[in-house]
């Protein structure tokens with residue numbers, strides 16, 4: 467049932483100000499068309515098409531049989547925190563104490579917690595565009611103001627230190643970014659992060675949220691770097707990570723932060739009143755995921771890398787698709803502005819949303835409009851799909867634009 471205007475008015479201004487997740491909405495539309503008998507290829511969701519590896523599943527089965535079924539500590543099992551400490555040290559050179567860690571129901575809840583405990587009404591949060599679809603709404607739900615910093619294909623969708631400096635006002639409270647970036651696949655090198663940190667040195671009150679959930683899905687051009695690894699940034703950086711993407715565990719819902727103690731304690735307090743500790747079985751499985759070597763999931767990265775090559779080759783052969791070469795994650799983010807103002811099959815394309823809708827209806831391929839990520843020149847195409855699906859999808863797109 468579609469809610470009436472009147473029903474919506476009965477709801478809070480808070481929820482009415484939230485935009486539904488564009489990626490989930492596109493998935494729902496695709497499902498509906500499929501139910502109506504259309505053969506839709508879904509390249510809209512940010513989800514690996516692999517199963518969770520057996521060694522992690524076995525740890526979960528063991529946990530069930532070992533009777534892990536009680537409430538968990540709000541901020542996570544001590545054993546899991548030990549595993550997170552090992553992981554941060556091994557992969558990022560970061561040293562955290564137990565009091566600095568909070569395990570949550572996905573990285574999404576971790577981000578939500580941080581916004582809720584740090585932001586006051588009117589605080590500005592800098593979001594280099596394109597940014598992950600939920601950032602701006604998570605900020606708005608905490609009464610913060612998202613401030614978009616535009617970037618483009620020419621700068622590999624990365625913000626420059628000058629842009630950062632120019633966007634800072636007396637109300638700036640935080641900077642949020644993901645590297646590797648969802649949706650662009652761009653990675654900030656250590657040197658680039660250092661240059662951004664140099665700007666932040668002049669503004670000691672700004673807190674940084676570094677979302678590193680794609681850390682292990684890295685194609686080897688730019689090495690992963692963490693903002694918190696700079697000594698002068700450690701005390702004001704929240705490092706967000708999780709197992710959803712690299713370990714193909716989206717449905718298990720485990721994410722975590724390493725943060726200054728006062729922020730971690732505040733997140734713990736909030737979570738204790740909202741959801742309590744994350745799922746017991748999932749936490750036990752994640753201990754194994756984080757303790758074992760990340761090289762155990764490299765086969766998925768290798769596969770994504772091969773598909774990246776295929777999809778870039780196919781897309782670049784279609785007129786009006788300009789792609790950067792993503793260095794991580796599993797998305798391409800082509801600039802499609804060359805199609806604006808054109809008419810195909812009687813449909814005029816005015817913007818990226820029109821373009822994504824056109825591809826859904828005339829190519830039977832689901833993608834996501836770039837507007838959802840704060841950049842209306844592009845669409846996001848996920849290549850977490852089989853090679854066969856990728857080839858078929860791109861050839862349908864090409865046909866629909868002929």
Ligand SMILES: *Cc1c(COP(=O)(O)O)cnc(C)c1O
Pocket residue numbers: 512571572573574575598644647648677679708709710711716719720721
């Ligand atoms: C998928 C994703 C998340 C959310 O991760 P969950 O652990 O599934 O909640 C957070 N940030 C980015 C950039 C993502 O792509």
